[in-house]
Amino acid sequence: MNIYITLDYEIYFGENHGTVDKCILYPTSELIRIAEKHDVRFCFFVDCGFILKLDEYRKQFPQLEKDYTAITDQIKYLSHSGHDVQLHIHPHWEDSYYNGERWIIDVRRYKLIDFNEPEIEAIVTKYKKVLTDLTGKEIFTYRAGGWCLQPFRKLKKAFQKNNITVDSSVFRKGFYVSENYSYDFRNAPDKDIYQFEDEPEIENTNGYFTEVPISSIRNSPLFFWKLFLLGRKNPYLHKPLGDGRAMPAPGQRKKMLTQYTDCTVCVDGYNAHLLDRAVRKLKKKKFDNMVVIGHPKALSRYSIQKLEEFVEKNKMKHNFTTYSKMFQKNK
Numbered sequence: 001m002n003i004y005i006t007l008d009y010e011i012y013f014g015e016n017h018g019t020v021d022k023c024i025l026y027p028t029s030e031l032i033r034i035a036e037k038h039d040v041r042f043c044f045f046v047d048c049g050f051i052l053k054l055d056e057y058r059k060q061f062p063q064l065e066k067d068y069t070a071i072t073d074q075i076k077y078l079s080h081s082g083h084d085v086q087l088h089i090h091p092h093w094e095d096s097y098y099n100g101e102r103w104i105i106d107v108r109r110y111k112l113i114d115f116n117e118p119e120i121e122a123i124v125t126k127y128k129k130v131l132t133d134l135t136g137k138e139i140f141t142y143r144a145g146g147w148c149l150q151p152f153r154k155l156k157k158a159f160q161k162n163n164i165t166v167d168s169s170v171f172r173k174g175f176y177v178s179e180n181y182s183y184d185f186r187n188a189p190d191k192d193i194y195q196f197e198d199e200p201e202i203e204n205t206n207g208y209f210t211e212v213p214i215s216s217i218r219n220s221p222l223f224f225w226k227l228f229l230l231g232r233k234n235p236y237l238h239k240p241l242g243d244g245r246a247m248p249a250p251g252q253r254k255k256m257l258t259q260y261t262d263c264t265v266c267v268d269g270y271n272a273h274l275l276d277r278a279v280r281k282l283k284k285k286k287f288d289n290m291v292v293i294g295h296p297k298a299l300s301r302y303s304i305q306k307l308e309e310f311v312e313k314n315k316m317k318h319n320f321t322t323y324s325k326m327f328q329k330n331k
């Protein structure tokens with residue numbers, strides 16, 4: 001099976017956004033360590049809007065100059081050492097600014113579809129260019145910020161113009177609508193790869209785009225209770241390494257603690273202990289691809305340990321791969 005370990009490379013977007021050191025640089029250096037020790041490569045979906053904002057303010061604020069240099073150096077290092085660097089868009093950076101002490105993050109336009117079509121095209125083009133300039137490589141895979149990419153019809157033209165041909169945002173049965181978020185993958189095909197044209201949850205065998213969905217798994221409420229209790233009992237092992245807080249997602253926690261939830265296969269925190277179970281489940285379905293999502297900011301010491309065990313155990317049995325290795329035509 002092809003296993004994609006994918007990481008959304010970003011700070012937090014809540015009121016406490018955390019620091020670049022703890023949310024991004026340190027946890028990513030741990031991922032680099034694992035990758036090099038076991039000779040596997042991972043996929044990083046980089047929040048380009050943040051890099052643009054750092055660039056905009058760095059001449060004014062020395063701390064941001066430091067953040068900018070450290071992040072862009074790490075991204076170049078990742079790309080040069082064979083990790084995938086691909087496009088992650090959080091367009092709320094368009095409306096956010098630095099006040100001299102912290103980022104004032106305005107998430108009223110959190111989704112790309114909250115913008116009009118010419119704005120969308122400008123954002124996709126500008127954000128993609130950040131990565132092309134940093135890596136010198138082809139950028140063709142997308143992961144939507146907060147999984148919000150519907151209705152995709154509104155984004156389609158901008159993606160085609162920018163040669164973004166692969167998406168890896170859908171997770172089957174995922175569904176959430178709130179003030180900021182909106183995604184509905186309840187009807188997505190039970191497949192590990194398919195083509196689509198207008199909407200990523202609707203297969204179209206002749207479609208222009210390839211969907212490589214994030215693998216999904218059903219979690220019991222017990223799992224989430226354990227997660228919260230473990231976090232309280234042993235924060236050293238289970239506390240996220242990132243030092244910020246996620247933006248609010250009303251109702252999500254209560255739902256997870258009271259009913260079965262379909263979730264992404266994920267390497268964040270306690271979720272990492274489900275990796276083996278997920279492989280067994282996907283093998284039973286005869287799937288060839290497993291996409292695991294994670295965030296450097298949400299990794300814990302526990303999840304880093306679990307990920308390393310998982311890689312060690314599976315590196316000979318499975319193919320840890322990247323979108324570039326699998327889909328790039330002119331390589």
Ligand SMILES: [Zn+2]
Pocket residue numbers: 008010047088090144145146
């Ligand atoms: Zn994100």
